[in-house]
Amino acid sequence: MSGTPKQDFGLFSNVLPSTRLRWKGRVEFVIEYLIRFAGLSTILIVGLIFYFLLREGTAAFLDIPLRQLFGNRWYPIEDFFGIWPLIVGSILVTIGAVIIALPLGLTTAIYLGEFAPQWQREILKPLIEVLAGIPSIVLGFLGWVALAPIIQQMGAPTGLTIFTGSLILAYMSLPTIISISEDALYAVPKGFRDGALAIGATQWQTTWRVILPAARSGLVIAVMLGIGRAIGETMAVMMVTGNAANIPVLGPDMIFQPVRTMTATIAAEMGEVAQGSLHYSVLFWIGIVLFVITFGINSLAGRLMGTQAGRRRKGQL
Amino acid sequence: MSITPAKIAIQDVYFTYGDGAEALRDISLDIYEKEIFVLFGPSRSGKTTLLRLLNRLSDLFEDATVRGTILFDGQDIFDYRVNVAGLRRRISMVFAVPTPLPGSIRDNLTYGLRMAGIRNERVLRERVERSLQQAALWNEVKDRLDKSAFALSGGQQQRLCLARSLALEPDVIVLDNPTSGLDPLSTESVEESLQDLKQRYTIIIVPHSVQQGSRIADRAAFLLDGELIEVGKATQIFVEPQDQRTEDYITGRFG
Numbered sequence: 179m180s181g182t183p184k185q186d187f188g189l190f191s192n193v194l195p196s197t198r199l200r201w202k203g204r205v206e207f208v209i210e211y212l213i214r215f216a217g218l219s220t221i222l223i224v225g226l227i228f229y230f231l232l233r234e235g236t237a238a239f240l241d242i243p244l245r246q247l248f249g250n251r252w253y254p255i256e257d258f259f260g261i262w263p264l265i266v267g268s269i270l271v272t273i274g275a276v277i278i279a280l281p282l283g284l285t286t287a288i289y290l291g292e293f294a295p296q297w298q299r300e301i302l303k304p305l306i307e308v309l310a311g312i313p314s315i316v317l318g319f320l321g322w323v324a325l326a327p328i329i330q331q332m333g334a335p336t337g338l339t340i341f342t343g344s345l346i347l348a349y350m351s352l353p354t355i356i357s358i359s360e361d362a363l364y365a366v367p368k369g370f371r372d373g374a375l376a377i378g379a380t381q382w383q384t385t386w387r388v389i390l391p392a393a394r395s396g397l398v399i400a401v402m403l404g405i406g407r408a409i410g411e412t413m414a415v416m417m418v419t420g421n422a423a424n425i426p427v428l429g430p431d432m433i434f435q436p437v438r439t440m441t442a443t444i445a446a447e448m449g450e451v452a453q454g455s456l457h458y459s460v461l462f463w464i465g466i467v468l469f470v471i472t473f474g475i476n477s478l479a480g481r482l483m484g485t486q487a488g489r490r491r492k493g494q495l
Numbered sequence: 496m497s498i499t500p501a502k503i504a505i506q507d508v509y510f511t512y513g514d515g516a517e518a519l520r521d522i523s524l525d526i527y528e529k530e531i532f533v534l535f536g537p538s539r540s541g542k543t544t545l546l547r548l549l550n551r552l553s554d555l556f557e558d559a560t561v562r563g564t565i566l567f568d569g570q571d572i573f574d575y576r577v578n579v580a581g582l583r584r585r586i587s588m589v590f591a592v593p594t595p596l597p598g599s600i601r602d603n604l605t606y607g608l609r610m611a612g613i614r615n616e617r618v619l620r621e622r623v624e625r626s627l628q629q630a631a632l633w634n635e636v637k638d639r640l641d642k643s644a645f646a647l648s649g650g651q652q653q654r655l656c657l658a659r660s661l662a663l664e665p666d667v668i669v670l671d672n673p674t675s676g677l678d679p680l681s682t683e684s685v686e687e688s689l690q691d692l693k694q695r696y697t698i699i700i701v702p703h704s705v706q707q708g709s710r711i712a713d714r715a716a717f718l719l720d721g722e723l724i725e726v727g728k729a730t731q732i733f734v735e736p737q738d739q740r741t742e743d744y745i746t747g748r749f750g
Contacts, residue, residue, distance in 0.1 A: 234615050373594030375552060377607030377659055378584030387606065392597050 231469060235462035242456070247463070252423040252438075254447065259460045261467065263423045267340075267437030268409055268468075270426065271419060274433060275351060275408045280401060282348070284356030287400075290356070291363035292385050310353035318477035326418060329450025330338030334434035338420035341433040346414045351404035358403060361398020363389060364460040395482050406472050416442035440464050501525035502667065502697045503549065503586075504566040510544055510721075513558030518544040520721045522563070526667075527713075531689060531698045533708040533729070537744065538717035542701045543591075545718070546669050549699070550586040551579050568666075584611055587660035590674040593652035595644035600636055603644045603655055604662045611663065617710045622662045630658035650681030657685070661692070668692065670700040674707070686711055705745055709733040717741045 238247065242259055249260025286306075290299055325345060326337025334341075366389050374384040390397070420436020423443070427435070444461050451458040503526040511520040519541045526532045534542045548565060549554045551572060565572050571584055575648070584607065596603050604623045613619065623640070627633040632654040636647070644655060653673055660668055670689075675684040689698060691710055702708035708715060712729035717738070725738045736742045743749055 197509055224674045369590065369594035370596055371555075372552065372588075372590055373596055373656065373659075374606065375555075376550065376583055376588040376590070376594075377610075377663060378580045378582075378587070379607070381581045383580075383610045387610070388596055 196306055207322070228469070231462055231466050234459060235466045237459035238456065238463040242460070247460075250425060252274050252424070252443075254451075254460070257456070259457070261440070261443075261460070261464055263425045264438055264440045264464065265467065266425050267419070268439040268441070269435060270340050271343040271347060271415060271434075271439055272405060272409045274340055275347035276401065278344055278348035279351050279355055279404055279408075283348050283352050283400070283404065284359055284397065286352070287356050287359040287363060288385060288390075292359050292381065292389065296352045306356055309349070310357075312349060314411055314414040315417075317350060318417035321414060321418035329434070334431075336420055336436055338418055338436050339434045340419065340426065340437050343415050343419035343437075343439075344433070346418055347408040347411055350411055350414065351407045355400045355404040358400035359393070360394040362400060365396060366392045368495050395396045399479045399483050402475055402482070406475045409475070410441060410468065410472050412439075412441035412445050415439050416445055421446065440468050444468075466488050500569065501566070502528040502568065503699075504564075504569075505545075506564045506566070508548065508563035508565060509547075510541075510548060510553070510562075511560045512556060518721050519548075522718075522721075522723050524716055524723060524726050526697065526699060528697050529693060529695070530713040531693055531711050533712035533715040534699065534701050534718060535705060535708045535715060536724075537749070539720075540718040541721040542718055543671055544619065544669050544721075546588065546699065546701060549667070549669055550588055551577075552583075552584045552588065554579065580610075584663045585665050586667040586669060587663055587665040588654045588670065589653070589660055589673050590670040591675045593649060593656050593676070595647070595652050595655055598644065599641045600644050600655060601640040603659055607659060607663045622664075626658040626662035627655075629661050629688060629692060630654045631684045632658055637659070650677045650685075653677060653681070654685065654688075657688070661696075665696065667697040667699065670698065672701045672703055674703045682707075696709070705733070705747075717744065719744070 224450065238259065246260060248262050248265075249258070249454045250262050251260045252263050266269075286302075290302060294302065321342055322338075325342050328337070329339060330337035331340055361393040370388050370392055371384060375381075379387070416439075419439060421438045421442060422436040423438040424436075426432045426437060444464055447457070449460055451461065505524050505526075508519055508522045509517070511517045522541075523543065534545065536542055544553070548561065549567075549572075553559060553561065553632055561573065567582070567586065570577070579688075596606055598606070601623055602628060605619050608619060608622060613622075624633065624637075627636065632651060635651060636655075639646075644652065647655060653676065657670075658675065674685055677685065686707070691699070692698060693713075700711070702711065709729060712733070714727065715729050715732045716726040717724045717732065717736070717740075719740055725732060725736060725741045727737075732741065733745060736745060
């Protein structure tokens with residue numbers, strides 16, 4: 179009715195000049211800006227990291243011819259700054275780690291997601307989290323004390339080899355691979371499982387022919403992120419790969435030779451170089467190369483994840 | 496019914512989920528060969544649970560306990576020697592939500608056959624065509640068998656799932672509310688194909704509604720809160736039910 183006074187439900191009380199409300203509005207404002215600042219600061223920090231890497235690394239890039247920079251000899255004392263052996267070292271150790279971690283991680287995820295009874299899942303999952311939480315230096319120590327002697331006894335000239343590094347790295351990337359691929363398996367619609375079982379597939383046939391193909395892109399991402407984790411690892415690798423900056427001789431015993439990775443080089447030599455020297459700048463240059471590699475891997479994983487999400491939205495996984 | 500042996504004999508079956516919820520209590524009923532047996536009742540009355548027991552998809556529920564026996568052609572399906580995959584090929588199931596598998600239409604139909612060890616291309620091709628025709632889908636998809644199964648409409652997907660079951664040439668087809676997501680026309684074509692299929696298969700179905708149940712049933716059973724209230728011929732149970740609760744449900748007084 180037009181005659182009745184409007185009832186106030188508090189809907190317009192925000193514009194009323196009440197002190198309490200004005201105070202409330204200010205708190206709201208401050209909190210919002212704190213959150214916004216926290217969020218944006220991440221971007222800022224990444225930007226700064228990249229800026230400093232570039233600033234410190236460009237000297238190497240400008241002063242040393244590119245051919246020598248990617249040359250075969252890393253003798254910084256004699257001004258040979260060829261980072262090729264380091265790149266090869268990193269790649270070999272990482273490939274080895276993936277070859278070990280991939281089957282182990284995928285089968286674990288499949289077991290956890292498709293076969294394990296509830297009580298085993300409840301034990302295994304926290305254990306995997308624990309594995310993820312072990313500091314890399316501890317794993318490196320383990321490799322140094324326990325693994326290296328065994329490998330030497332197997333006949334390698336030294337226990338500190340590509341293989342040792344790969345094993346340790348494999349164990350470090352396992353939690354990543356397992357938990358992400360388990361998520362991927364979990365995301366497969368339940369109907370696929372029911373549908374396959376209902377037409378007489380065994381559990382393994384269901385897993386192999388239906389679940390795994392459906393989860394394929396998620397599994398690829400798991401592996402990519404596992405690789406990303408492995409290639410950036412420093413301490414453990416530094417302790418167990420022998421740190422010899424040479425390119426392993428191609429051959430059957432190749433994996434039992436020591437190498438030095440990019441990360442280990444930076445960590446080992448950064449403390450000894452004069453700030454601003456060419457050597458110092460080259461170490462940053464290695465950092466840039468490493469950054470580009472991991473960035474490439476991560477964005478490829480992200481791209482794959484994106485296409486997967488897009489396809490799922492279209493309902494055709 | 497005369498003394499024909501039951502195709503499926505459910506005897507004193509109890510089913511309790513892992514969380515202690517009792518889904519089925521003391522169910523006993525016989526299902527005969529080549530009939531359409533309708534299981535109806537309000538939601539949460541145990542229909543789906545009972546269906547999933549028949550082909551042991553109930554195995555997927557961890558910590559659930561089953562008591563009683565279910566005989567399929569006189570054999571106890573819970574015997575530890577039973578080949579569960581084989582059982583599911585003979586008692587094949589279609590779900591309420593269409594569950595096409597990733598891959599082409601043809602892949603969907605041949606998955607089960609290949610897994611059963613049938614590799615002969617000629618046999619596979621024959622089965623694909625026959626099962627699609629039986630599910631009244633052949634004319635719509637014959638030119639695009641290699642297209643993704645997800646490109647089909649909901650009704651087509653559901654008939655594809657029916658065809659997928661039929662391709663296995665099972666003895667029994669179990670359908671859990673197969674027309675839930677379908678429009679009236681698709682529903683009609685599924686119902687019609689069921690009448691044809693009855694010539695060859697035993698069909699157990701949870702209908703979308705009491706009306707649908709009464710349209711297609713030879714015999715029917717009414718479940719309520721996990722208990723079997725009444726079972727009998729369709730002409731009897733939908734027309735003059737013996738139990739007051741059945742009558743109340745059919746006439747729409749609850750449910």
